[in-house]
Every structure is written in C-alpha cells, then in structure tokens.
Amino acid sequence: MTEIEKMLAGLHYDPSEKTLTTLRTAARDLTEQYNRTSRHQSNERKQLLQQLFGTIGGEIKIEPNFHCDYGKNIHVGTNFYINFGCVILDCAEVRIGDNCFIGPQVGLYTACHPLDPTTRNTGIEFAKPITIGDNCWIGGHATINPGVIIGNNVVVASGAVVTKSFADNVVIGGNPAHIIKHLEIEEA
Incomplete structure (x- = not known):
C-alpha cells in the first residue's frame, strides 16, 4: 500500500513521505491564496475552494483564515458556512452534510498519534x-476529535x-461533550 492508501485506511503511515508532503504543500499554497482574498473576490474564492476540496455539493462560504492539511479529503454539502479561523486536519475523510454552519475558531481533527512515546517519536501517524x-x-x-460521527440536526x-x-x-456541550438536550424537530 502507498502512504496515502495507508493514511486513508486508518493505518500507520509516514507523513514525511514525498507524495504526502507535496499534497500538503499544494493545499497550503491554495489556502494561503484563499486567505489573501477579499470578500469582493467571490469568484476567485469559489475557484480556489473547488481546487482545494474533494467535493462541494453546492453553495459554500468560508471566512478567512482557513487552514487544512490536504483539502482533497474534505467533502461538504450545499449551504455550508465556516466562520473565521477554522482548522480541518483532513488526514482522513471529513464529510459534512447540507445546511451546516461552523462557528469561529472550530477545529476538526482526524489526525492521531501513537500513545507509545518511542513509536510517536518516529513521526508515524494514523x-x-x-x-x-x-x-x-x-x-x-x-x-471535533478523530473518529467522531455527528448525526443530523445536532447543535454543538x-x-x-x-x-x-x-x-x-x-444539543451537546461540555468537555467531554455530553447530551444537554434532545430536540423535537418539526417535519417540513
């Protein structure tokens, strides 16, 4: 298996491998360009996000500054909004549905590191x-930590x-998050 295949399969992989390094560099170049745009450059922003993300289901808006590892592992639906300062570490897939809103300074982290310090110090990740x-x-x-699945109509x-x-x-909240309230959702 390649290091990319290992990474996406949840296996230990070497993030310093050349192809992964190249992909991260390309994503950083695109996010740097995106973060330099102004709100008046909506077409340029749209084009950059289409190059960066794996799938975009429809209209999305992301406020700079936005950062991610690869971008290509991020898949979002339509009517999607991210406020300022979001970080998505997308070493594994991040899939986000329709009509989702992410507040400022939110982190979605798929990256994991071995607990054993000797293994961790080799740089291996999963x-x-x-x-x-x-x-x-x-x-x-x-x-949002690695491996988490959040259902529909959830407020964090x-x-x-x-x-x-x-x-x-x-509605969930706290550290660690727990259910605060069950919602009665009206059918449209």
Whole structure:
C-alpha cells in the first residue's frame, strides 16, 4: 500500500513521505491564496475552494483564515458556512452534510498519534474520519476529535470537546461533550 492508501485506511503511515508532503504543500499554497482574498473576490474564492476540496455539493462560504492539511479529503454539502479561523486536519475523510454552519475558531481533527512515546517519536501517524450530518450547527471554539460521527440536526455548544459520536436531534456541550438536550424537530 502507498502512504496515502495507508493514511486513508486508518493505518500507520509516514507523513514525511514525498507524495504526502507535496499534497500538503499544494493545499497550503491554495489556502494561503484563499486567505489573501477579499470578500469582493467571490469568484476567485469559489475557484480556489473547488481546487482545494474533494467535493462541494453546492453553495459554500468560508471566512478567512482557513487552514487544512490536504483539502482533497474534505467533502461538504450545499449551504455550508465556516466562520473565521477554522482548522480541518483532513488526514482522513471529513464529510459534512447540507445546511451546516461552523462557528469561529472550530477545529476538526482526524489526525492521531501513537500513545507509545518511542513509536510517536518516529513521526508515524494514523487518522480516523469525521462525519457530520445535515442541519448541524457547531459553536465557536468547539473541537471535533478523530473518529467522531455527528448525526443530523445536532447543535454543538461553543467550546465543546467532542470525543465520541452522537445520534440525531440533540444539543451537546461540555468537555467531554455530553447530551444537554434532545430536540423535537418539526417535519417540513
């Protein structure tokens, strides 16, 4: 297996491998260009995001500064919004549904490091995907950890640290995040 295949499969991989380094450099170049654009350059922003992301399902808006590892492993639906200062470490896939809003300074982290210090010091990493359903709102300074699945219609409170998965129709918050409230969702 290649290092990319290992990375996307959740296996230990070497992030210093040439192809991965090249892909990260390309993503950083695109995000640097994006972060230098103004709100008046919507067409340029759209083109840069189309080059950067794996899949864009429709209209999206991302406020600079935005940072990611690869970009190509990020897949978003339509009507998607990210506020200022978001970081997505997309060593594994990050899939986000339709009508999702991400507050300022949010982090979505798929990257993992071995617990054993000897192994960790070799630079070897592994990654676990993140999935966020439709109609989700993630409050400012929230952290979504590797391997988390968030269902549809979930609200993540500001500052929450999400370390496990949650089903549909809940408000979660705290560190570690827990269910604060179940939501009664009206059918449209």
